[in-house]
Amino acid sequence: MFHDQSKSKSKSNTFHSGFVAIVGRPNVGKSTLMNHVIGQKIAIMSDKPQTTRNKIHGVYTKENTQIVFLDTPGIHKRKSKLGDYMNQVALNTLNEVEAVLFLVDVSTGLGSGDKYVIEQLKKVKTPVILVMNKIDQVHPESLPPIILQYNELHEFAEIVPISALSGNNVNRLLDVLEHYIPEGPQYYPDDQITDHPEQFVVAELIREKILNLTREEIPHSIAVTIEDMRVQENGVVYISAVIFVERDSQKGIVIGKQGALLKEIGKLARKDIENLLGSKTYMELWVKVKKDWRNQDRILRDLGFRHDS
Ligand SMILES: Nc1nc2c(ncn2[C@@H]2O[C@H](COP(=O)(O)OP(=O)(O)OP(=O)(O)O)[C@@H](O)[C@H]2O)c(=O)[nH]1
Numbered sequence: 188m189f190h191d192q193s194k195s196k197s198k199s200n201t202f203h204s205g206f207v208a209i210v211g212r213p214n215v216g217k218s219t220l221m222n223h224v225i226g227q228k229i230a231i232m233s234d235k236p237q238t239t240r241n242k243i244h245g246v247y248t249k250e251n252t253q254i255v256f257l258d259t260p261g262i263h264k265r266k267s268k269l270g271d272y273m274n275q276v277a278l279n280t281l282n283e284v285e286a287v288l289f290l291v292d293v294s295t296g297l298g299s300g301d302k303y304v305i306e307q308l309k310k311v312k313t314p315v316i317l318v319m320n321k322i323d324q325v326h327p328e329s330l331p332p333i334i335l336q337y338n339e340l341h342e343f344a345e346i347v348p349i350s351a352l353s354g355n356n357v358n359r360l361l362d363v364l365e366h367y368i369p370e371g372p373q374y375y376p377d378d379q380i381t382d383h384p385e386q387f388v389v390a391e392l393i394r395e396k397i398l399n400l401t402r403e404e405i406p407h408s409i410a411v412t413i414e415d416m417r418v419q420e421n422g423v424v425y426i427s428a429v430i431f432v433e434r435d436s437q438k439g440i441v442i443g444k445q446g447a448l449l450k451e452i453g454k455l456a457r458k459d460i461e462n463l464l465g466s467k468t469y470m471e472l473w474v475k476v477k478k479d480w481r482n483q484d485r486i487l488r489d490l491g492f493r494h495d496s
Pocket residue numbers: 211212213214215216217218219220239240241263320321322323324349350351352353
């Protein structure tokens with residue numbers, strides 16, 4: 188929804204809030220942009236290997252506007268998973284946000300990965316803002332032809348060139364974005380910049396291992412939730428996670444013969460998680476069949492508003 192009232196808005200008492208998804212093929216600079224907008228805490232996370240592909244929620248609060256950024260799961264998988272990389276769950280998420288930031292890398296040109304994302308974005312009614320990143324890498328004169336190329340493929344709500352790395356024009360992007368944020372409650376306190384990032388990353392690391400080990404048998408729509416995560420007295424981080432699948436047959440696949448696959452998932456995930464957290468972990472993994480979990484409000488649950496396992 189377009190609210191052309193940004194000037195008056197900052198002076199009024201009404202609060203504006205909403206969700207914005209960041210999409211784009213790998214390496215276009217999604218994490219870098221997020222870091223620039225949100226601040227150091229996420230940057231520290233993203234410096235660790237293995238985490239940049241994970242969904243990270245960043246909360247940006249300025250005066251009376253709050254924007255919650257989502258790195259949409261399933262929207263920028265690697266090529267081998269191109270076929271189902273933007274499944275219905277991801278599309279549902281994109282339909283529920285106020286705006287989508289579609290990041291492209293102007294230094295590499297328009298590629299098949301970008302075209303694929305555009306095709307998917309056509310199925311979404313949410314306004315899409317084309318964010319042309321890495322402008323520090325190209326001559327300004329080369330931008331207009333690139334813009335034309337993208338314009339031919341889709342009608343974007345806005346086009347904003349930026350350098351996420353240097354921060355050039357990022358404030359303008361935020362100004363533009365604020366126009367799309369409707370009146371709404373303040374979801375998070377002023378000083379909160381991420382919503383339990385470790386838990387999200389831990390869940391995504393487990394999910395990633397399942398997908399890698401099961402290939403196509405298990406859809407991307409499986410969900411992993413962290414039921415419990417805390418540091419024990421001996422310094423070991425205890426993690427209890429539930430893997431939700433939609434069918435009994437999938438449960439069997441994830442567990443494997445005599446639990447072999449689940450063990451392997453746990454082993455590989457633990458390695459990454461210990462690397463991420465810098466401490467030893469003890470992890471319990473459970474597999475549950477939850478037939479209609481997809482019907483639940485994915486965004487709200489992911490953001491921790493509701494924990495209904
Ligand atoms: N020169 C330049 N480099 C950039 C810019 N933005 C990001 N980069 C670099 O591009 C690389 C990829 O950036 P990321 O932020 O990790 O990209 P991403 O889209 O999150 O990648 P995935 O997590 O793989 O999806 C990093 O080396 C960044 O430093 C920019 O504006 N200019």
